[in-house]
Amino acid sequence: MQLERIDQWRARIPRDAGRGMRTEVIAYASERLLEQIRKDLSLEQAMNVATLPGIVGPSLTMPDIHQGYGFPIGGVAATDYQHGVVSPGGVGFDINCGVRLLNTTLTERDVRPRLKELVDQVFRDIPCGTGGKGPFDITAKQLEEALVKGASWMVQQGYGEPRDAEFSEAGGCLPEADADEVSARAKERGRPQLGTIGSGNHFLEIQYVESIHHPEAARAMGLEQGRVVVLLHCGSRGLGHQVCTDFLAEMGAAMKRHNISVPDRQLACVPVQSREGQSYLKAMRAAANFAWANRQGILHLLRASFARLFGKEARIRMLYDVCHNIAKREIHVVDGVKREVLVHRKGATRAFPPNHPEIPQEYRRIGQPVLVPGSMGTASWILVGAEAAMGETFGSVCHGAGRLMSRTAARKGRNAREVQDSLAGRGIIVRSETRDGILEEIPEAYKDVDEVIEVVEGAGLARKVARLRPMGVIKG
Amino acid sequence: MNFEVLEHTADIGFRAWGATFDALLANASCALVAIAVELEEVEPRQPYPITARGEDRESLLVNWLNEVLYYLDGRQIALSRFDIRQRGEWEASGVGWGEPRSLAHHAKLIVKGVTYHQLRIAQEHGRWCCEVYLDI
Numbered sequence: 001m002q003l004e005r006i007d008q009w010r011a012r013i014p015r016d017a018g019r020g021m022r023t024e025v026i027a028y029a030s031e032r033l034l035e036q037i038r039k040d041l042s043l044e045q046a047m048n049v050a051t052l053p054g055i056v057g058p059s060l061t062m063p064d065i066h067q068g069y070g071f072p073i074g075g076v077a078a079t080d081y082q083h084g085v086v087s088p089g090g091v092g093f094d095i096n097c098g099v100r101l102l103n104t105t106l107t108e109r110d111v112r113p114r115l116k117e118l119v120d121q122v123f124r125d126i127p128c129g130t131g132g133k134g135p136f137d138i139t140a141k142q143l144e145e146a147l148v149k150g151a152s153w154m155v156q157q158g159y160g161e162p163r164d165a166e167f168s169e170a171g172g173c174l175p176e177a178d179a180d181e182v183s184a185r186a187k188e189r190g191r192p193q194l195g196t197i198g199s200g201n202h203f204l205e206i207q208y209v210e211s212i213h214h215p216e217a218a219r220a221m222g223l224e225q226g227r228v229v230v231l232l233h234c235g236s237r238g239l240g241h242q243v244c245t246d247f248l249a250e251m252g253a254a255m256k257r258h259n260i261s262v263p264d265r266q267l268a269c270v271p272v273q274s275r276e277g278q279s280y281l282k283a284m285r286a287a288a289n290f291a292w293a294n295r296q297g298i299l300h301l302l303r304a305s306f307a308r309l310f311g312k313e314a315r316i317r318m319l320y321d322v323c324h325n326i327a328k329r330e331i332h333v334v335d336g337v338k339r340e341v342l343v344h345r346k347g348a349t350r351a352f353p354p355n356h357p358e359i360p361q362e363y364r365r366i367g368q369p370v371l372v373p374g375s376m377g378t379a380s381w382i383l384v385g386a387e388a389a390m391g392e393t394f395g396s397v398c399h400g401a402g403r404l405m406s407r408t409a410a411r412k413g414r415n416a417r418e419v420q421d422s423l424a425g426r427g428i429i430v431r432s433e434t435r436d437g438i439l440e441e442i443p444e445a446y447k448d449v450d451e452v453i454e455v456v457e458g459a460g461l462a463r464k465v466a467r468l469r470p471m472g473v474i475k476g
Numbered sequence: 477m478n479f480e481v482l483e484h485t486a487d488i489g490f491r492a493w494g495a496t497f498d499a500l501l502a503n504a505s506c507a508l509v510a511i512a513v514e515l516e517e518v519e520p521r522q523p524y525p526i527t528a529r530g531e532d533r534e535s536l537l538v539n540w541l542n543e544v545l546y547y548l549d550g551r552q553i554a555l556s557r558f559d560i561r562q563r564g565e566w567e568a569s570g571v572g573w574g575e576p577r578s579l580a581h582h583a584k585l586i587v588k589g590v591t592y593h594q595l596r597i598a599q600e601h602g603r604w605c606c607e608v609y610l611d612i
Contacts, residue, residue, distance in 0.1 A: 040485050067485045069593035069611060093589035093611045130512075130583030189550040199586040200612050238549050241588040241611075245542050248592070252531050265534070265592035406483035407612075436584060 001043060005031075009459035013047060020263065021050040026058040026392075030455050033063050036404060036447060042072035048263045049077050054084020054272075056341050057334055060393050062348050063455040064402030064447060068092070070266030073347035073403075076396045079272065081329055081340040085260065086277045087269035088251065088284070090344030091327050093244040095284055096291035097202075097235030098323035099349075099371040099399075100168075101382065102299065103221070104306070105315045106228040108208040111471065112427075118206065118309055119429045119472035125305045126204065126298055127196040128476045129433030134195035136297050143191050143290075144179040150289035151321075154296035161318070164296055167360055168321035169350055169368075170328075172292040177285035182239070183246050186283075190239020190290060195297030199433075201441060202234040202476035204298070205373070207380060213464035217366040217384050221319055223466050230316070231380055231468065232298055233373050234476065235325065236291035243287045247280045272342055281327065281342075288326060295321060319382075320369035324349045324399035332394050343394045351385030351397040351462050370462050374401045374449030376430065376441045376475070377423050380468040381453050388460030397456045401449035410445040411436060423473075432475035441475060479507035482607065489594075489609035497533075500597075500604040501568060502558035504537060505544045508590070509555060511610060512548055513581040518556035520573030526558075527569040533597050536566050537606060541590045544572060549586065552577045585612050 004012045006026075011034060013025040025046045029037055037043060042065045049071055050059040056078045065074030070089030079085055111118060127134055136159070138146070146153045151165040151172025165172040197204060209227045212218045223229070236243075251268035254276040255261070260269060270276045303316050327344045334341075343350075352359055352368040359368045367384030374380045378401070389395050416435035419442055423430050432438045456462045478499075482489035490507035494500030509515050526543045530536030547553045555572030562569045577583070588611040596607040 069487075069591040069609065130586055185546055185550055189546070200588075242546070242550065245545075245589050248589075249535070249539055249542065252535055265595065268592075403485050406485055407488060408481065408483045434584060 009455050013043065015050065019047060021047060022055050023050045024058045025050055025061065027061045028455055028459055029063045030451065033447065033451060033455065037065055040067040042067045045070065045072040046075055048267055049075055051263055052077060052079060052085055052087060052267070052269060053260060054080040056080050056084065056339060057394065062398040063452045064398040064400050066403045068346065070264050071344070071346040074398060075346045076348045076393055077344045078332065078341040078394045081272055081342050084272055084342065085269035086272045086281060086327055086342055087267055087344060088244050088247045088280055089266045089268060090346050091284060092325045092346055093241045094235040094325055095240035095243060096288035096323040097325040098291060098295065098321060099373055100232040100295045100299065100321040101319040101371045102230040102302070103223065103317045103319045104228045104230065105313070106310060107226045108228060109226065111206065111228050114309060115472055116429055119431055119474065121309055122204065122302065122305045123431040123474050126301045126474065128474055129199050129437065133192050134297065135301065136194045138191060138194060140187065143187055146293040147179040147182060147286035147289050148177050149173055151292040151296040154293050154300070159300040160296050164299060164318045167318045168292060169323055172296070172321065174285040174288050176282060177289050178282035179286050181279050181283035182243060182286050186239050186242035186246060189242045190237055193237040194294055195301060196237060197234045197298065197476045198237055199437065199476045204474040205231045205470045206472035207231055207468040207470050209466050210379065210469040211467045213466060214384065217465045220363055220366050221369060221465070222317065229319065229468060230302060231371065231373055232295060234295060234298070236287045237294060239290050240287040243283045247283065250276060284327060288323065291323070292321070320371065322349050322371050330394070341394065343396065345396055347399045348396045349399045350395055351383070351389045352395045353385045353387045353390050367463070370397055372398060372400060372449065372453065375443040375446035376473055377426065377428055377443040377470065378449055381449065382465040382468065383453070383456065383462035384465055386460055386462050389462060393461055397461045398452050401446040401452055403445060404447050405445040407440040410442050411439045414439050414442065428470050428473060430473040430475060437475045478503035481511065484609055487610060487612050489607060491605065491607045494604045497604050498560040498563060500606055501537065501540055501560055504541060504606055504608060505558045505572065506556065508541050508544055508587065508610065509548065512585060512587050513554050513583050515556050517581050518554040519575050520557040521575045523571040523573055524553060524555060526572050529567040531566060534592065534595055536568060537597060538590050538592060538595070540568060541608065545587055545590060547572065554581050587612055
């Protein structure tokens with residue numbers, strides 16, 4: 001593989017027509033991160049993405065990239081909306097897996113003395129792990145409404161405030177969703193799971209603002225040093241997983257009909273404008289809306305948990321909600337020409353710069369908030385989108401720290417109790433349904449989130465706003 | 477043991493073996509269930525029908541595993557024994573024996589989906605072998 005460094009933050013793999021690449025790969029990474037990245041197949045996967053018919057601009061990788069299925073996790077690819085393809089693998093099984101950040105009226109000093117109580121309360125109130133059943137008992141008809149309306153449907157049912165939906169990417173609802181394109185199986189799998197976190201790397205963290213790096217943006221978001229916030233990471237649960245499974249099963253035959261071949265079967269794709277492509281996109285949007293309804297349900301439960309401990313005056317205010325597994329229809333300027341593209345963000349976050357009309361008025365002059373969770377014991381970041389993201393990465397940046405170690409390797413030679421005690425020694429209380437859940441998500445299993453953030457800021461894709469430190473972790 | 481777990485940076489996979497392709501389907505199904513719950517704790521009390529079709533061997537295996545996963549995560553039924561009763565070139569039908577999921581199964585994690593990533597099916601040393609990666 002020919003890898004050329006462009007500058008301190010960017011590297012390039014030139015287009016190799018022999019491999020069927022239609023464009024080059026641009027990798028955002030420092031030399032040290034690139035060394036780690038080259039240990040797995042993620043750059044080869046980005047080269048495979050470069051073969052997708054109708055790809056516009058380069059195949060992009062973010063500094064938190066690691067090996068995924070078909071697409072690398074941390075990959076961005078835009079395809080022409082009229083003449084390009086859509087790849088369900090470019091969205092993944094967990095459609096609209098995303099992050100929601102909530103501001104509170106409490107400070108670290110208010111919460112620290114009652115932290116254990118709070119973590120236990122939240123752990124009791126919000127279903128997580130493999131249990132799977134949520135507290136919102138909705139009918140099949142109500143589910144269909146949620147699939148079309150997303151977060152605002154939950155708000156209409158009394159599970160939240162209008163601001164909650166408004167301060168989400170896309171207002172917590174993708175238009176052009178169609179519940180009829182979602183299979184009965186997907187609905188059956190997802191319906192009982194509304195209001196649940198799930199397992200794997202999903203979590204809810206009680207954190208505090210450790211440092212402020214962009215005072216104006218922090219002010220606009222109502223953040224100050226010591227302020228307690230809550231970060232939630234989860235997605236569309238079994239409903240989204242089944243939508244992906246259903247469409248992947250159809251893709252093989254559909255690709256033959258459309259005469260498309262790809263180097264990795266998990267990259268299966270069809271023309272955006274084909275019947276199958278449109279059908280997938282309508283189902284994917286419905287699943288994305290379910291994810292927003294799910295995160296909204298969890299916010300509702302969280303408000304009750306906080307109120308039980310800190311009274312009604314402890315308010316929880318929506319800060320922002322972003323998705324990092326999605327394909328979005330967007331307009332971008334490519335080589336000076338406005339183009340309608342489908343931006344696949346697989347483990348990548350939208351990061352629109354200041355003054356973009358899709359950013360809520362309160363944040364418009366500072367840029368879109370970007371939420372980047374780190375690993376369990378380290379830190380998370382709030383960023384805002386910057387100009388270079390719009391010019392270079394279809395308005396996208398990283399989505400996390402990026403995994404370094406396999407789950408099996410993370411478990412090896414470690415004891416859950418010791419990990420829990422060591423985190424407690426650093427002021428972090430962890431609750432998990434399973435011991436493996438704690439071991440698999442140990443901080444050492446991830447890259448250094450600060451280094452990932454240095455790259456996106458150095459490259460001008462986003463600006464640091466605040467660094468968050470965890471206090472309480474509910475592991476899925 | 478007719479299967480083993482494989483490592484992956486972010487997720488998990490398994491390698492399974494079988495004297496015949498039917499046995500491979502059965503053992504791969506056990507591997508999938510064993511990654512999600514304690515397979516030994518699942519009593520094969522009742523039969524549940526499974527039918528799957530594909531356009532080649534790989535898609536038949538993936539679609540069959542998707543059926544097992546649908547029982548597990550959709551119907552909330554864990555299966556621990558599999559009999560393949562009929563098989564055409566790219567289709568198979570049979571039953572999975574199991575029971576409704578319970579705490580006794582000690583759920584380990586949620587499998588989101590079965591992928592085609594580095595999927596491999598081969599005949600080696602007179603037996604069938606497959607490698608499958610799961611999104612978790």
